[in-house]
Amino acid sequence: MTTIVVGAGILGLSVAVHLLRQGNDRVVVVDAANPADATTGAGAGFVGLWAAGYADFFTATDLALEQYGIDFYRQLAEGADIGCRTNGNLYLATDDDGWRRWIAPIPDHPFAPPETRTLDAADVTRVTDGAVATGAVVGGVLHPGGIQISAGRATRAMAAQARALGAELRPHTRVTGLLTSDGAVTGIRTEHGDLPADQVVLASGAWTNDLLAEVGYRVPLLRIVASRVVSPRSGVSARLPTIMVPDHFGLWVREHRGGLTYGNGDGYAPLSDLSGRAQPTGRRPVFPELIDRLGTKLVPRLRKLLPDADISAGYWLQGIPCMTPDRRFLAGPVPGAPGLSVLAGDNEAGVTHGPGLGRVVAGLLTGTEWVDPGSYRLERFDPAEFPTEQAIQAAMPARR
Numbered sequence: 001m002t003t004i005v006v007g008a009g010i011l012g013l014s015v016a017v018h019l020l021r022q023g024n025d026r027v028v029v030v031d032a033a034n035p036a037d038a039t040t041g042a043g044a045g046f047v048g049l050w051a052a053g054y055a056d057f058f059t060a061t062d063l064a065l066e067q068y069g070i071d072f073y074r075q076l077a078e079g080a081d082i083g084c085r086t087n088g089n090l091y092l093a094t095d096d097d098g099w100r101r102w103i104a105p106i107p108d109h110p111f112a113p114p115e116t117r118t119l120d121a122a123d124v125t126r127v128t129d130g131a132v133a134t135g136a137v138v139g140g141v142l143h144p145g146g147i148q149i150s151a152g153r154a155t156r157a158m159a160a161q162a163r164a165l166g167a168e169l170r171p172h173t174r175v176t177g178l179l180t181s182d183g184a185v186t187g188i189r190t191e192h193g194d195l196p197a198d199q200v201v202l203a204s205g206a207w208t209n210d211l212l213a214e215v216g217y218r219v220p221l222l223r224i225v226a227s228r229v230v231s232p233r234s235g236v237s238a239r240l241p242t243i244m245v246p247d248h249f250g251l252w253v254r255e256h257r258g259g260l261t262y263g264n265g266d267g268y269a270p271l272s273d274l275s276g277r278a279q280p281t282g283r284r285p286v287f288p289e290l291i292d293r294l295g296t297k298l299v300p301r302l303r304k305l306l307p308d309a310d311i312s313a314g315y316w317l318q319g320i321p322c323m324t325p326d327r328r329f330l331a332g333p334v335p336g337a338p339g340l341s342v343l344a345g346d347n348e349a350g351v352t353h354g355p356g357l358g359r360v361v362a363g364l365l366t367g368t369e370w371v372d373p374g375s376y377r378l379e380r381f382d383p384a385e386f387p388t389e390q391a392i393q394a395a396m397p398a399r400r
């Protein structure tokens, strides 16, 4: 059985690793660039139990994927340096309204892990080794089991693992179309020639609909350019938990090689709002105007929160996560196109859920049962209902 996976981001490589673990004998991963060159390489690497009170559109099934992701990366870290640290995920409020709206419900959430800790402002300063100023927050909640990783290094480690299990990786090979016979997909066309297969999985991120158009199908994806700033090494504690501050327009910040990496909604915009500039397959976008906006709007607030840290922009990265109307993932067979499956709609949570989603898709193809994949089915959307990316944005639920 030959399976071709199009896309060597974290989602495609996770499908490949799990297919091989589940006994699929021949897996070929094809990418226009190298593993993790696209959105995955910009991923900030926060991995946590987001369904446990941080994002209410996630469910018990997503929670199972989140815990699986944590366990998967911890195991991956035993054989490769993927920057994996169990520092915990810390959710903070900077005012009473932020506390009431975003943070107070977390410890009472039915999925809250038993080790959840509610912290006052002084506790927050203590668990951050003095990085967060006591006067800057009203309190927080800590999930001590949360981890951080380097998404790029983890993906390259998964590529090595896939190869060791027998996968063939074909980087720098752009897929230009799908081979079909009697309506079924029988392989791919590439710039270097055709490749036949028994089944094809599209894990092509922001470019998924380009290839789906070949079989007359479309999934509702809102492409968002998301920015991540990295500050110079300045002695930030390696024990710093990953920090989320919902009342600072979704601020996230964590330690990165002795400095910080951070971002928030000020550094995000729908690709369609930014310009008509085409995004070449597999290349990360470059929109400096979003970094300027972060500098003007977020940086003054971040200075108050972390007064002693160097938060200057050493360098920055951008990627294109894709949102869905219900903010849940798309994983499964493409209706009306036997032989073709999709894993897409990462909802900017593909690092966390990637290992679990790869296991789900592999399980659907090999008949290996795990969680119920029903809520990820593509058929839950009528593509005609979302003729534009703006229509998807209008339908999306808020985080809580």
Ligand SMILES: Cc1cc2nc3c(=O)[nH]c(=O)nc-3n(C[C@H](O)[C@H](O)[C@H](O)COP(=O)(O)OP(=O)(O)OC[C@H]3O[C@@H](n4cnc5c(N)ncnc54)[C@H](O)[C@@H]3O)c2cc1C
Pocket (backbone or CB within 6 Å): 006, 007, 008, 009, 010, 011, 012, 030, 031, 032, 033, 034, 035, 036, 037, 038, 039, 040, 041, 042, 043, 044, 045, 046, 047, 151, 173, 174, 175, 176, 203, 204, 205, 206, 207, 208, 211, 226, 227, 228, 263, 281, 282, 283, 317, 318, 319, 320, 321, 344, 346, 347, 348, 349, 350, 351, 352, 353
């Ligand atoms: C700034 C930022 C911060 C983030 N932080 C987090 C976080 O903390 N935690 C978290 O869980 N998630 C986070 N994410 C989201 C996460 O990075 C994504 O969900 C994930 O990387 C998506 O992976 P992917 O494999 O779908 O996409 P990609 O990495 O884009 O992979 C798709 C691949 O398909 C290939 N491809 C496409 N079309 C073709 C073609 N025709 N032929 C050949 N190859 C093709 C591309 O070259 C590409 O390599 C963040 C994202 C960004 C941008």
